[in-house]
Amino acid sequence: MASAASLDVGRLVQEAEALASAVRGALGPRGGQMLLTRPTGETLLTRDGRRVLEALNLGPPTARMMVACVSRHHSMTGDGAKTFIILLSKLLRGLQAILDKREGSPFCEDIQRRESYQKHCHSLKQISQSLMTFQTHILDHIMAQDLRKHFLSAFSSWEGEISRDTMESILEAYFCGRIGNSHQKLLSQLSCDFYYKCISFKNGRNEMLNLVNEYFVELHSAVTGLPVSNSRILEGFVLHRDFAVYCPADGDIRMLIVTESIDSALSASGLEFVVNAEVQYQASQVWITKRTEAIMKHLQNNNIKVLLSSVKQQEIVIYYAKISGISIVECLSSEEISLLCKTTGISPFIPTRDNICSEITETMIAKFCQPLVLGSKRYVHLGLTKTCAFQPHCVIFCGPVHGVTEQHASAFHGAFKMLQQLFKAVDLSDGCEAQPETPVNGQQLKTSMAETEKQFIDFSSLVGENPSCNQTDLQKSADLAMPIVELESDFMFSALIDRGSSVRELQKPPVKCQHPSETWIKNKSEPVVTNHRICNDAMTAIENTSTSVVSKQLNSYKHTVQSYTNVVIQAGSVLPVGGNFEILLHYYLHSYAKQCQQPKITLISTVIADALLSIPKILYSTTKENSFTQVFFKATSALQTNQQLPMHQQGLESVYCKYQLVASVLHCVAKLLTIDLIIGIRRLPQKTEVNDSEEDL
């Protein structure tokens, strides 16, 4: 018989807190390492919350679901697993407190149910729904309205270039959390070098990051038994195979990719080979050998020096290759082949009757192709001359044990995932990415408010988006606590007007701001119409709007100018590390809650705001100089007087990752609370896991 149990929030809280306590020790720069052992006896060192949580092999289905949520979030952003689970546990704890209160709680009112169980379920459902409403509407709203003025931009100019100092402080902060302070400096230097070496031109950034993330396994090698300081970056690719034949060659080396055996077999699949006489058999054997010889001669005549093969070639091929002075690398993985094809843009060569005599065009050219000994293994080191947006480089991780090299490799990979997230932007609503309005808004600053109004309407009718864009909204004054019902329809434009009415005030931050529109107009005096066209590309648009310079020196930090966009988070938005994001969000959520009319949302906002504070609390619990209360007090008083936030640590983190984290946690909690029964069944144990289809609310 199936056993069923109703969802107990108390249990959820216990589970989440147990999980959080497992990773708490590794949070932040002063946290320690975790040691995991696998059933095979291997040991793995890590500070990666996801790895730890997955290694726990938990029994309870709800706890497993939490871990699954963490994993999904982590695989997307490359970071934040520990923060996720700590935030989750605090949030659940806060919600439990609401439920326990019952009396006077907005979630228990106006329900006339007889059974307390149903009542309980109903209030859970209510909370879950409010959480989702909060996530989809209010979170974005607060990010766009309040938090955004604190964001810094990672880009050093409007062209969207990122300076090395900024990059280093972002990466250093990331590695601080991922591997601790022992080798943080080395790895952030390494990844910074890797980034700048791999990027060939600045528009190729996203393409490069995509390639690095997709093919990271092929782009790194690990050597155990050497000190960590021997880790380095090599130019070119390291193919994880040895030469089957190596013939040294100088100058430009022409190379060919093959995906099948060059030597043909006596019979192919689906065909029959009939032997009528012994002589015939011998003749066909001779023919096969001659054909292979002819192909290899043909390759030699085409000046091919290296054959890269995805399959194992026959000994006869190797023999003729050696005679013709052609090196062969065989058994390359399909990923390695596709990486090579992608970076060089060539396709594999297939020897057929037709092309055996014609010239071979699908070749790539290498500067060098030589054996490389890493540890005890021999690899092929390949330096290509002509490549795409990605300049081939690879990383060698050294460490005393496998656990260390693996930790470094996964942290390095995570860093590049994080960078990918850093260059993403969030729009107000998920549906309308890359809106043409975005860049034009920069222009509007110069023109008068009346003109702005007109253009807004023009654009919106041009796009056909939100035709009922009511002019009345434009007259509306900035209202922080907007009724949720109206949010969807007029959110976008009221937000814009918000900015518009306060634009003169914004001009007076303590540090002198450079006006985005000024640079825009000075550098590109093109008509507005062309701007439209240019800016259809969301990426360029976003890069154009970011103007401030962030450098490592604290005093030269400048505020990002608030340009008129409906982008919640611009690409490259960063905040200083050390719980700044959490404190800011806490502060603004609280002030939002005070003004909010709806009791449910007020309550939820307060709970979320309080849960957010748990992260800086842990971060500052171990340091000597700054206690959490001091930091928090200073930050809040600075916010109340509209001053810049005091900073305690150098280093920056991506706002997008943080935003995603909060959104994912809210999702996870909402999902957990919608479950009313947990049913244990006998058949397959893995089936007892909570089904993911309950996600849609």
Add this chain to the structure above:
Amino acid sequence: MSRIEAKKPSLCTNEPLTKERVSFSLSVLSGIVKSCYGPTGRLKQLHNGMGGYVRTTSQSSALLGGLSITHPVLKVLTASVQNHISRFSDCGLFTAILCCSLVENFQRINFAACTVTKISRHLLSLCTDYLKSEACGCRISVDFDSIKTLLSLVHSVLASKPACMLNKTEANHLSTLVLKAFLLTIPHTVETNVVLGKCVIVPVKDKRVMDSTVFPGLLIEIPESQLARTFPVIRVSSSTIKMALFCISLSGDLSNIGEGTVIVHHGISLEVAVLDQLLNLGKQLINDQVDLVVCQKVIHPSLKQYLEEHRVITIDRVGVSMMEPLSQMTGSQPIAALHSVSPTCYGSLKDLRTESFVSKNFLHLIPNDTLVCSLILCNRNEMAWDELKLACQTAEHVLQLTIKQPLALLGGGCTETHLASYIRHKSFTLPASVLKAIDCSRTQYQLVADAFSRSLECVACCLEHDDGEILTDMVYGHFWSVQSGFPSDCNWSDLVLKCGCGICSNQQNLNWTVLQSQCIPFTPQSCSNEPSVNSTDHLVLDCFTAKCSGLQVAVETTNLILDLSYIVEDQN
């Protein structure tokens, strides 16, 4: 379905280093490795208690490979030592002992892990910078013009393995052989990419160590019956021997049929067809005046007989490991075709002889250019032979590393004591700006530095197993040992003879003190100008690359272990 078992939840341990279980297992392991260290180290016998093979050893690679370690913290420690050994072969015990004593000493001072980690990383960088600088007082450069330092290196490796059971003459003899074998693998013509040849160790047990020898070229064991048939070799005209090397099977099996079906009509024998091809191949070989045919796999008896009738010597089943040295040594290319063999593939040999040892007969292939050599290694019994083979391989590896970086460190504990006094001295004169960068107080730094130096000295102390007194001098910071049972009213200078590495002798007034006693920090001097550097006696030297890396690996592993805050053990 009942077979599916739910996974057991993992076992979690918080703050593992404070637990009794760790410190106990660590002290056991450290006891084992410490007692094995050095020429007078104690031997360990490894057995499985069920009548299996018993191994007597004192070498880290055999020892750590044999121990089954269950505690995850110790697994990290042994894994990093084993990885070090697989890279460098040498200095495994040094790394293990240093790592154990660093963990023990750092735990004793009981600071926050991240402070200790930061300081010890700085201390490590001080050490490595010092070792790599010209001013380093505990290293000497290796002169390839004379074999003396190279011989000292090999001798030190062999002498530090007591389980080989070598006496002084045997150790000298073997050192010479290993060095000779290594020199034979260096190519005569130096190009940009130097590829060293290979030294093949041929086992001959039940003979005296003094019977070991080195032959240039390869020795291939052949049965006696074949020996009688093939010899004496009658050479055709030319003075060199032409050789063909095959990497495919010449046994007449059908190769590469493909994925489809092959239909053979009645009365047709493919085997006959293939054999026909093989005999044609034989004809070609004879026409090309090939004297020797070597095949990695099997040669068909008919072909063998046919070739032997025509005075061609055949050797088959040499195995894949012999293929590379064979082709390297003779210049022949492995042939993979059954017909139209290109004459450019043939290689040549200078001479072909027979050798016999005990009951084994060998064909001795003598090349024109020696890149490959065979070391016939003899020892009295199986156990000692295994140990000796490992020691010889280590020595060969040490020589290879030394040719890449021609430096050697002073052995016999002198490098450790010298470094320890250097670190002590440095920690007292450290500028305040450095302390600020590390974010620690001077007292903290000095305490960690003291623990670091103590750990280094502890490694040196492990060389003494017989209750002797260990001294250090206040000039060079070298290691001196005094045998136990000395009269209490003696001067230290009457008791000591030579320092651990053999570079300093008891001539100067060196101001000895007992090691690890509190003394004023001093700058240790370099002694590479001492006259004894050029004396005839063996110095005790260690491989520079291996020891430097061992030091770094030990400190890094210690930092890893100290930084552990949580253990999750999978119980499945």
